Amino acid sequence: MDKNLKNDLLIRAALSQPTERPPVWMMRQAGRFMKEYWEIKNKYSFLEMCKTPEIAADVTMLPIDLLGVDAAILFSDILVTAEAMGGDLSFEQGVGPRFSNPIRTVQDAENLSVDCLDKLQYVGDAIKVIQGRLDGKVPLIGFAGAPFTILSYLVEGGSSKDFKLTKTLLNNQPELAHSILQKIADVTVNYMNMQIEAGVNALQLFDSWALALSWNDYHEFSHKYNKYIISRLNRKDIPVISFCKGSSVFAPVMAEAQPDVVSVDWNADLLNIKKSLPSNMAVQGNLDPFVLYADKPVIKKKILDLFERMRGENGFIFNLGHGIMPDIHFDNVKYAVETIKEFRY
């Protein structure tokens, strides 16, 4: 464990060691629900923010300075790997991510580059700037998108409600799907190892849309590649968190890839999931993010209910089941963090 960390709650919990309270961070903790985010976003495009290390560091630091969470997460996006491979990525206000050159044919797949780590150097640079700013205050979480989720964006050309094109590809042209997934997996291994080299303290693999897959397809098109990636990380003592929406169902399969932590959506009982995993595997989650729209006493009660349920368990990191929505009130998020930080086992 990194001796230079002043607050190592997240690392201890991820490695299933005792903590005096659950550590807290939240997916999308540096984002549109903060007016300070908009003050920066109004001056730059989202990709400019990601690609300028000083700006990425400014945004990464917002939830550390304003919310007091126990971990920072690198300000970037899961889709930067797809861009480096050749996807023509833009983020449009109100539309979300778009690839103007969606991947559909064997030729499109062949055109995807694997040798593209140099294009992601700005992420390594940002990690170094952020670590300089953090100065050991809390750990820094790096991350990447998992191959199936990245494939879905590349094939659909953006976000999708039903993943119709992606699932049709998996059904009709599984070899083509596998060739793309393998390329993404190789890029992701190099990219995550580069983040370790640059100095992250933990890593999260985001397979957000795995819940779209059937049990068999999850094994074949998602889990196989996540396992491939996790087994090739030079993780030393750097914990690896595996996230997907669908983890209520897929958690036992996710565990076979041997992450340190399984991040759980809000459909499952977290203790039941924890008990179903190997004893040294931690869980992260799993408050329904919509609770943060509720009144403060409700927020407090739901957090304390979760903590009572998890009492006595090592290996528990508080998080939401998915990211904070942009219109959630900052005050409510801050209140949730304060409630968690006051709690003691």
Ligand SMILES: Cc1c2[nH]c(c1CCC(=O)O)Cc1[nH]c(c(CCC(=O)O)c1C)Cc1[nH]c(c(CCC(=O)O)c1C)Cc1[nH]c(c(C)c1CCC(=O)O)C2
């Ligand atoms: C699926 C996914 C994406 N990106 C990400 C995922 C996986 C997590 C999840 O399931 O939500 C991961 C991500 N995206 C972002 C981060 C930064 C760190 C953090 O605060 O969590 C992280 C870890 C910033 C972002 N990524 C994006 C924004 C908003 C950019 C803006 O200001 O318009 C931010 C702060 C844009 C983005 N990026 C993506 C979408 C669909 C969108 C637009 C819609 C949306 O926000 O949900 C793809």
